[in-house]
Amino acid sequence: MFYVGCFLSKEGGYYGTAKKILSMGGNTYQVFTRNPRGGGVLKAADPEDFRLLNELIKAEDMHAPLAHAPYVYNPCGKDEHVREFTAQTMREELELLDPIDGVLYNFHPGNHVGQGTKVGIGYIADMLNSIMWEGMRTTVLLETMAGKGTEIGRTFEELEEIIERVSPSLSPRLGVCLDTCHIHDGGYPISEAPDRVLEEFDRVIGLHRLRAVHLNDSKNPVGSHKDRHEKLGEGYISLEAVRYLVNCDELEGVPFYLETPNDDEGYAREIALLKSMRKKR
Numbered sequence: 001m002f003y004v005g006c007f008l009s010k011e012g013g014y015y016g017t018a019k020k021i022l023s024m025g026g027n028t029y030q031v032f033t034r035n036p037r038g039g040g041v042l043k044a045a046d047p048e049d050f051r052l053l054n055e056l057i058k059a060e061d062m063h064a065p066l067a068h069a070p071y072v073y074n075p076c077g078k079d080e081h082v083r084e085f086t087a088q089t090m091r092e093e094l095e096l097l098d099p100i101d102g103v104l105y106n107f108h109p110g111n112h113v114g115q116g117t118k119v120g121i122g123y124i125a126d127m128l129n130s131i132m133w134e135g136m137r138t139t140v141l142l143e144t145m146a147g148k149g150t151e152i153g154r155t156f157e158e159l160e161e162i163i164e165r166v167s168p169s170l171s172p173r174l175g176v177c178l179d180t181c182h183i184h185d186g187g188y189p190i191s192e193a194p195d196r197v198l199e200e201f202d203r204v205i206g207l208h209r210l211r212a213v214h215l216n217d218s219k220n221p222v223g224s225h226k227d228r229h230e231k232l233g234e235g236y237i238s239l240e241a242v243r244y245l246v247n248c249d250e251l252e253g254v255p256f257y258l259e260t261p262n263d264d265e266g267y268a269r270e271i272a273l274l275k276s277m278r279k280k281r
Contacts, residue, residue, distance in 0.1 A: 003063035005029040028063035047241035064102035076120035123163030146185035146227035156204040175211035
């Protein structure tokens with residue numbers, strides 16, 4: 001099954017947003033849990049909204065949405081209050097999302113702000129051990145990063161070290177979201193050799209951990225560490241690489257989410273482009 005969608009506002013609720021992505025030709029979507037730049041108050045769960053969403057997902061054979069944590073969170077910050085705020089708010093979001101069948105929750109690992117990668121990785125793993133719980137239904141995803149400043153998550157090895165430090169009882173609900181712009185900007189040759197990049201991911205982390213893909217082009221050359229997204233086919237990542245990814249047998253059933261600089265009409269065109277690239281199975 002090929003699941004593809006994009007970033008949308010959840011102004012109409014989770015169910016209303018699912019209806020919208022269907023009208024755009026997609027069958028999954030991504031939303032922010034709350035204001036991406038400032039956190040803010042988390043809107044209370046609407047059980048009816050979630051019930052209707054679960055029914056629609058089943059009826060339309062959709063993939064559950066991916067909820068993205070706000071950018072302001074930093075689970076490995078130097079300030080203890082920042083780390084505590086991040087843990088508290090992420091736990092609130094995980095508890096709210098859990099009634100959605102198959103929902104994914106994605107976050108940026110954060111910036112160690114001079115403490116060092118090892119210290120930062122320890123903080124991130126400690127937080128995951130504290131906010132996740134046995135029996136939870138939501139799958140938590142670490143996102144691959146471009147390596148700006150003191151970002152953690154530029155290399156597959158850094159993400160694997162975080163995963164290894166999480167309790168085995170929680171590990172089944174932990175995965176990775178691979179962002180094509182981020183890994184390109186981070187130095188992985190996803191444009192020229194997507195097959196080798198996936199082989200490296202499998203060697204270091206294991207493809208069973210790859211639970212979502214942010215499918216984005218990049219405004220900058222490989223290894224730039226800039227993290228500037230571009231529309232598909234208009235940047236430095238080849239459409240041949242995109243075609244490989246959406247047809248890769250190892251990624252069958254993994255949802256793809258567009259985060260390109262588009263409006264709804266532009267997203268609908270890119271969704272149609274990706275569907276046209278898919279080979280018949």
